[in-house]
Amino acid sequence: MPDREAGAQSSFLPYGRQEIGDADVKAVVEALVSGWLTTGPRVARFEKAFAQHCGAAEAVAVNSGTAALHAAMRALGLHTGDEVIVPAITFAASANAAVYEGATPVFADVDPDTLLVDPASVRARIGPRTKAIVAVDYAGQPADYDALKDIARGRGIRLIADACHAPGATYKGRAVGTLADISCFSFHPVKHLTTCEGGMSVTEDARMAAQMRRFRNHGIDSDHRAREAAGAYAYDMTELGYNYRLPDVQCALGLAQLTRLNKWVHARQKVAALYDKALTRVPQVTPLKTHHDRTHAYHIYVVKLDPALDRDKVFATLRAKGIGANVHYAPVYLHSYYRARGYGAGLAPMAERAAKHVLTLPMFPAMTADDVTRVVDVLKSL
Ligand SMILES: Cc1ncc(COP(=O)(O)O)c(C=O)c1O
Secondary structure (H helix, E strand, O other): OOOEEOOOOOOOEOOOOOEEOHHHHHHHHHHHHOOOOOOOHHHHHHHHHHHHHHOOOEEEEEOOHHHHHHHHHHHOOOOOOOEEEEEOOOOOHHHHHHHHOOOEEEEEOEOOOOOOEOHHHHHHHOOOOEEEEEEEOHHHOOOOHHHHHHHHOOOOOEEEEEOOOOOOOEEOOEEOOOOOOEEEEEOOOOOOOOOOOOEEEEEOOHHHHHHHHHHOEOOEOOOHHHHHHHOOOOOOEOOOOOEOOOOHHHHHHHHHHHOOHHHHHHHHHHHHHHHHHHHOOOOOEEEOOOOOOEEOOOOOEEEEEOOOOOHHHHHHHHHHOOEOOEOOOOOHHHOHHHHOOOOOOOOOHHHHHHHOOEEEEOOOOOOOHHHHHHHHHHHHHO
16 A cells, blocks of 8 residues: 555645655554553664664664754763854754753854855864864765864864754765764654654764763653663652653654665655756756765755846745745854844855755655656746
């Protein structure tokens, strides 16, 4: 039986769409009637399966990609006044997670052809208070990890991968999830696999993994299930944590979805190849550049429009024709929250310029060649 697709009833082509199949529904129902609604056996099972999928030692399930980033920031032991370098072009959560821990985001510029963080700009922003760099695998293409590691090495600076766009991608043959001190993933519905809301922090470091498990459970040293198994009631809260737990029911969905992750990544790559080919005939629309030493997981398919085209008009025309174009992203520091804290235009000129001309086209595994033609035909007509 084919996968059920949310929103498939209309001819509207969204920019992203999850697939929920019968196996997912069965797994969720089984979990629902199992008696374990929050932390139960499926949490550890999902963590183990996800860690294995990445080829990493440890994975810690949390209830969003944002929580995964926050847990990573805490595990690195940031203090008020520490600085964290974050690419200007990313979702706000990459920077906000540093702010939650009292640290200051310092925004680095991006390569205008890929929108990946520019290592030269990162190097220029390193200072005595720099404690971490966040590498964002923008759109699904891994950042330049070797260059970022070179910058961090010998300076006590740690590397966090915001890999929310890139499960299944590789960098020089190495899997995303194994490229940084901690790698963070999101299972929001537009991502590669979904748990409705959810996230995962992946690391080789057992100590940091244990710390993140405490952090997601209020900073308490044991969870309810472990105490039940030991016949004990006492617990200790050793630090201030949060309730970032990912329920068993959602882990059941994640486990079922994980079995199709590779298939979905390949399907996304095929859709991207169709776009790449079709867009060679549309000179005003240029796909972002891809690096030959990486494989791309294509969370989103982003193009740059010729500056002579009015991006907002192109966006509106696509929307009027039932095509869910989108924009990812305005530079984070131009949001009111950051402006009110002293950030402002001019910090990352390449990012600011590129952000005015980018457009995200629909991309999801079930897209057909006809869907791609439909999008490209509208672009051609402009
Ligand atoms: C790059 C990036 N980082 C972090 C997040 C946060 O993930 P979540 O929505 O699961 O909290 C997202 C989600 O959109 C993202 O795209």
